[in-house]
Amino acid sequence: MGMGDPVILAPFQRAICMQKWLMPITCHMFTYTLKDSARIWWNSQKAGSILNYQDLKAKFQSHFSQQKKFTKSHLAVHNIKQREGKRTRAFTTRYTDDTLQILGLHEDQRISGFVHGLRTRSLVEHLSTDLPSTYKGLMEKTYTWIEAREVATNGAPNDRRENFERSKNSS
Incomplete structure (x- = not known):
């Protein structure tokens, strides 16, 4: 996961499907892949603020998405x-x-x-x-x-x- 680029989520998604992980295991395994700014982001999340893997994925993508456009006036x-x-x-x-x-x-x-x-x-x-x-x-x-x-x-x-x-x- 390195820099936290959401594009890297695709290989992790495939691993979830292949391993048939349950959601708690998926979330737990996901956190082990994080480094650098992604790890800092994860550590800043409040306990209980992420409900499930879909929520984790959405928040992660929202925070690190390189497709965010700066809206100019x-x-x-x-x-x-x-x-x-x-x-x-x-x-x-x-x-x-x-x-x-x-x-x-x-x-x-x-x-x-x-x-x-x-x-x-x-x-x-x-x-x-x-x-x-x-x-x-x-x-x-x-x-x-x-x-x-x-x-x-x-x-x-x-x-x-x-x-x-x-x-x-x-x-």
């Missing part, structure tokens, strides 16, 4: 910025991936956050003239601009010359 969209020296295409992909994790994010907020996070002045100017009303439209217009720039510059990364001037005193 819609305000997090304003913290997604194009990093200094990073290409616009990379930012566009990262922004789209990051905003998909924000539940309930309105399309207007997604569009506004994208334009606000850009560091490439000419793209912001391009998008601002006739700003698309949908995120899909915004991405189509953005990728058209990116591809045109790549063709015009033979794929050379020249986004840096277009960056906004950021004053040291602005916050």
